[in-house]
Amino acid sequence: AQSVTQLGSHVSVSEGALVLLRCNYSSSVPPYLFWYVQYPNQGLQLLLKYTSAATLVKGINGFEAEFKKSETSFHLTKPSAHMSDAAEYFCAVSGRYSSASKIIFGSGTRLSIRP
Amino acid sequence: NAGVTQTPKFRVLKTGQSMTLLCAQDMNHEYMYWYRQDPGMGLRLIHYSVGEGTTAKGEVPDGYNVSRLKKQNFLLGLESAAPSQTSVYFCASYEENEGNEQFFGPGTRLTVL
Numbered sequence: 001a002q003s004v005t006q007l008g009s010h011v012s013v014s015e016g017a018l019v020l021l022r023c024n025y026s027s028s029v030p031p032y033l034f035w036y037v038q039y040p041n042q043g044l045q046l047l048l049k050y051t052s053a054a055t056l057v058k059g060i061n062g063f064e065a066e067f068k069k070s071e072t073s074f075h076l077t078k079p080s081a082h083m084s085d086a087a088e089y090f091c092a093v094s095g096r097y098s099s100a101s102k103i104i105f106g107s108g109t110r111l112s113i114r115p
Numbered sequence: 116n117a118g119v120t121q122t123p124k125f126r127v128l129k130t131g132q133s134m135t136l137l138c139a140q141d142m143n144h145e146y147m148y149w150y151r152q153d154p155g156m157g158l159r160l161i162h163y164s165v166g167e168g169t170t171a172k173g174e175v176p177d178g179y180n181v182s183r184l185k186k187q188n189f190l191l192g193l194e195s196a197a198p199s200q201t202s203v204y205f206c207a208s209y210e211e212n213e214g215n216e217q218f219f220g221p222g223t224r225l226t227v228l
Contacts, residue, residue: 009155032214043119043205043219044158051214090157103209103217107157 002027004093006106014114019063019078021109023091026072033074034092035065038108044090050074061085086113117141119220121206127226128196136191136223138206146209147189148173148217149181151202158205164189165211196227 007022036044048059055067091106122137150158160173164183207217
């Protein structure tokens with residue numbers, strides 16, 4: 001069984017500050033992990049994904065995430081927040097060899113940026 | 116290349132009315148999905164399809180029906196709308212290959228009065 005937990009439904013940071021959005025997963029098989037971003041009134045857009053190559057994954061808009069097997073985590077970071085980063089972020093997990101229906105999404109974290 | 120499109124973008128229904136949401140993708144993907152998004156609950160899978168002519172139930176299928184008569188289209192139907200079906204509905208498509216991501220449409224905002 002797979003699951004994903006996003007810690008913090010709402011995170012607020014100042015412009016220029018570090019962004020850290022937390023995601024922990026549970027999977028009985030080696031996972032694939034994804035971060036999606038949803039801007040207001042839009043669909044979900046892929047930020048980055050982990051598919052077992054490098055454990056540090058770089059995505060669009062300066063975001064990156066590190067896969068830590070020992071901590072079952074895949075936290076999303078950005079060194080310096082920009083106002084345009086305000087959005088909702090979803091972590092998702094799927095397992096190797098599992099069907100495409102088994103892509104599980106977290107409940108989302110809303111990121112607000114303070115001027 | 117439009118990706119995944121959804122029709123309509125917004126709709127208001129009265130309780131008991133019916134409607135169909137259309138999802139279309141031009142990427143020749145085999146898999147298509149319908150999700151609903153509600154505050155604090157993330158995305159919940161309603162139904163999905165693994166190919167033309169096939170459908171399967173997801174996590175929250177009650178009150179919805181789907182059809183996949185053509186590979187590029189996936190229809191979501193509400194036969195008798197209820198206020199609990201007020202939500203934002205997203206369609207997604209996926210090409211089966213390990214590690215691939217889903218591609219999402221822009222969403223349909225449905226309000227049932």
